[in-house]
Amino acid sequence: MTTVAVKPATMAQALTRALRDAMAADPAVHVMGEDVGTLGGVFRVTDGLAKEFGEDRCTDTPLAEAGILGTAVGMAMYGLRPVVEMQFDAFAYPAFEQLISHVARMRNRTRGKMPLPITIRVPYGGGIGGVEHHSDSSEAYYMATPGLHVVTPATVADAYGLLRAAIASDDPVVVLEPKRLYWSKDSWNPEEPAPVEPIGRAVVRRPGRSATLITYGPSVPVCMEAAEAARAEGWDLEVVDLRSLVPFDDETVCASVRRTGRAVVVHESGSFGGPGGEIAARVTERCFHHLEAPVLRVAGFDVPYPPPMLERHHLPGVDRILDAVGRLQWEAES
Amino acid sequence: MTVMEQRGAYRPTPPPAWQPRMDPAPLLPDAEPYRVLGTEAAAKADPELLRTLYAQLVKGRRYNAQATALTKQGRLAVYPSTTGQEACEVAAAMVLQERDWLFPSYRDTLAVVARGVDPVEALTLLRGDWHTGYDPYEHRVAPLCTPLATQLPHAVGLAHAARLKGDDVVALAMVGDGGTSEGDFHEALNFAAVWQAPVVFFVQNNGFAISVPLAKQTAAPSLAHKAVGYGIRGRLVDGNDAAAVHEVLSDAVRHARAGGGPTLVEAITYRVDAHTNADDATRYRGDAEVETWREHDPIRLLERELTGRGLLDEAGIEAARQDAETMAAALREHMNQDPALDPMDLFTHVYAEPTGQLREQRDQLRAELEAEACTGPEGDTHR
Numbered sequence: 001m002t003t004v005a006v007k008p009a010t011m012a013q014a015l016t017r018a019l020r021d022a023m024a025a026d027p028a029v030h031v032m033g034e035d036v037g038t039l040g041g042v043f044r045v046t047d048g049l050a051k052e053f054g055e056d057r058c059t060d061t062p063l064a065e066a067g068i069l070g071t072a073v074g075m076a077m078y079g080l081r082p083v084v085e086m087q088f089d090a091f092a093y094p095a096f097e098q099l100i101s102h103v104a105r106m107r108n109r110t111r112g113k114m115p116l117p118i119t120i121r122v123p124y125g126g127g128i129g130g131v132e133h134h135s136d137s138s139e140a141y142y143m144a145t146p147g148l149h150v151v152t153p154a155t156v157a158d159a160y161g162l163l164r165a166a167i168a169s170d171d172p173v174v175v176l177e178p179k180r181l182y183w184s185k186d187s188w189n190p191e192e193p194a195p196v197e198p199i200g201r202a203v204v205r206r207p208g209r210s211a212t213l214i215t216y217g218p219s220v221p222v223c224m225e226a227a228e229a230a231r232a233e234g235w236d237l238e239v240v241d242l243r244s245l246v247p248f249d250d251e252t253v254c255a256s257v258r259r260t261g262r263a264v265v266v267h268e269s270g271s272f273g274g275p276g277g278e279i280a281a282r283v284t285e286r287c288f289h290h291l292e293a294p295v296l297r298v299a300g301f302d303v304p305y306p307p308p309m310l311e312r313h314h315l316p317g318v319d320r321i322l323d324a325v326g327r328l329q330w331e332a333e334s
Numbered sequence: 335m336t337v338m339e340q341r342g343a344y345r346p347t348p349p350p351a352w353q354p355r356m357d358p359a360p361l362l363p364d365a366e367p368y369r370v371l372g373t374e375a376a377a378k379a380d381p382e383l384l385r386t387l388y389a390q391l392v393k394g395r396r397y398n399a400q401a402t403a404l405t406k407q408g409r410l411a412v413y414p415s416t417t418g419q420e421a422c423e424v425a426a427a428m429v430l431q432e433r434d435w436l437f438p439s440y441r442d443t444l445a446v447v448a449r450g451v452d453p454v455e456a457l458t459l460l461r462g463d464w465h466t467g468y469d470p471y472e473h474r475v476a477p478l479c480t481p482l483a484t485q486l487p488h489a490v491g492l493a494h495a496a497r498l499k500g501d502d503v504v505a506l507a508m509v510g511d512g513g514t515s516e517g518d519f520h521e522a523l524n525f526a527a528v529w530q531a532p533v534v535f536f537v538q539n540n541g542f543a544i545s546v547p548l549a550k551q552t553a554a555p556s557l558a559h560k561a562v563g564y565g566i567r568g569r570l571v572d573g574n575d576a577a578a579v580h581e582v583l584s585d586a587v588r589h590a591r592a593g594g595g596p597t598l599v600e601a602i603t604y605r606v607d608a609h610t611n612a613d614d615a616t617r618y619r620g621d622a623e624v625e626t627w628r629e630h631d632p633i634r635l636l637e638r639e640l641t642g643r644g645l646l647d648e649a650g651i652e653a654a655r656q657d658a659e660t661m662a663a664a665l666r667e668h669m670n671q672d673p674a675l676d677p678m679d680l681f682t683h684v685y686a687e688p689t690g691q692l693r694e695q696r697d698q699l700r701a702e703l704e705a706e707a708c709t710g711p712e713g714d715t716h717r
Contacts, residue, residue: 071488073488
């Protein structure tokens with residue numbers, strides 16, 4: 001094994017590399033979507049793929065999300081492994097009927113005869129100053145649909161590993177790519193981009209003793225920052241990055257909460273009917289006797305995603321997380 | 335220089351020349367639906383094909399009647415009949431090669447059976463047993479599709495994928511007149527046209543989307559005219575003329591197979607029965623209209639042609655009838671048996687591997703079933 005300098009790379013570069021490696025490894029992998037070919041995607045994630053693999057394997061489709069996903073269903077029926085791009089979170093909604101009525105349940109409808117190995121890449125979330133319909137966090141819709149896997153990376157290495165795993169999966173996987181982390185850099189060895197993470201495992205990003213921050217995607221760096229800041233308050237916070245929302249890793253999450261006795265769920269998506277409610281319920285059901293305080297949620301407000309000039313008030317930030325952590329001193333208050 | 339002088343000096347650049355992308359005329363459907371039976375074209379039709387079509391129509395009519403009867407006996411949860419539309423159903427299955435694919439809507443059980451799928455398996459969805467009873471790969475028939483027109487982009491994707499792989503495969507996708515209003519109809523036709531995918535879109539215009547008549551569904555001159563907007567051929571055919579439907583669909587399949595791209599075929603037909611057994615058709619149409627269409631019945635049309643030309647006699651008619659009765663009796667016998675369902679199958683095919691969450695729920699159901707086996711459902715005091 002040669003030693004290669006570990007260089008900083010962006011999440012977008014790691015995703016491109018994952019697509020390129022998957023296409024090189026398996027001729028059945030086809031990338032398709034609006035602008036993914038000549039332009040290389042509006043975020044350049046598919047940059048160079050059409051040139052390298054030809055337009056039949058990296059295809060600029062007509063502008064129609066239901067059509068993109070619907071034709072991908074037929075392609076998957078015929079043995080291909082389509083990877084579709086939805087360009088922006090809220091642009092995926094026209095494709096929801098195909099997603100929910102067919103993609104998610106074709107295996108079930110046909111009693112296992114017709115699995116659909118489709119990967120659906122959805123750039124999601126706010127914090128990039130996007131105008132209306134460019135910053136939604138739609139993970140609750142995907143999570144509520146049986147038959148879909150839902151993953152969301154927070155690091156450059158996971159972006160590679162999870163996308164490779166999604167493409168290799170025989171089931172449909174929604175890969176939620178946090179837009180505002182596209183340009184975040186990590187030290188990453190492009191010569192050894194593995195390991196490809198099996199879908200469904202959370203990871204402890206930062207060990208701690210006083211409370212657990214349960215989070216994913218774009219909120220992971222915010223929680224890491226909050227954990228650093230909390231040290232000044234005498235709090236030693238553990239940060240769990242879920243990475244996979246479906247399947248949900250009860251084991252890692254509950255092991256952490258049992259150690260710390262306190263938990264806050266942090267995400268950008270709205271609170272009511274959002275992922276945090278499900279996570280809080282699961283943690284409470286499994287760790288009730290270990291809990292020193294109720295599981296709290298720090299989430300986006302239950303409003304349509306606000307205009308860019310107001311989004312900083314909406315997105316869960318360090319202060320709001322620290323405030324919740326402060327409220328975890330339940331015993332002292334009661 | 336004044337502003338006016340400046341304006342006076344302005345020389346507009348002519349816009350870049352515009353050229354239409356193609357001549358729309360060859361794409362336009364004929365003014366009248368294409369007909370064979372009762373015309374000179376019938377003389378050129380293959381007698382053997384006509385006799386086969388006849389036998390299939392008689393069988394199809396009997397199948398519709400039997401399935402409708404099974405709903406009355408509670409053996410089928412619902413059955414959307416294609417009585418009066420048998421020519422479309424049968425021809426759609428007959429024009430395909432073994433390697434081709436059929437994409438049916440929920441109303442097209444008869445086409446699925448005509449394609450070779452076991453009649454009991456084809457009715458699994460409508461029985462409420464499971465969602466799809468047959469293996470889609472065995473006869474290359476996609477699952478019956480309940481959402482409207484969503485199977486059309488699947489057909490396009492499959493045909494496109496086959497062509498990318500170098501396979502000589504055509505997909506025929508069926509949809510009703512109501513389905514042509516859906517967005518997926520538009521997206522499928524557009525994708526197919528842009529990709530020149532080997533697909534045939536087959537609209538059975540049976541007059542009504544449940545109760546809504548065509549006039550309230552579309553303002554287009556005909557549904558076949560919609561093809562022109564996508565840059566593909568539109569064809570109009572008498573959907574009760576089995577020979578004509580067979581010929582038009584065959585031609586569309588040949589065209590697709592030869593690399594000519596998709597065709598939109600509209601068959602003008604009529605749903606003689608109600609939408610399903612749950613529908614009261616008398617609320618939205620009169621008996622006189624239905625009677626007019628009964629006169630133009632697909633079996634009657636073909637029978638008249640065949641007997642008139644000495645290609646079918648009483649014995650032949652009786653033989654077809656007997657054949658249909660045998661099929662109906664076998665269907666009755668199978669449908670009268672209770673399906674054996676395993677509740678644990680609920681969890682088997684959600685994912686390739688059940689998630690931890692599903693494994694927990696599976697254990698819960700297993701425990702419930704074991705408790706039920708001990709005490710019986712009556713012993714469950716929580717009901």
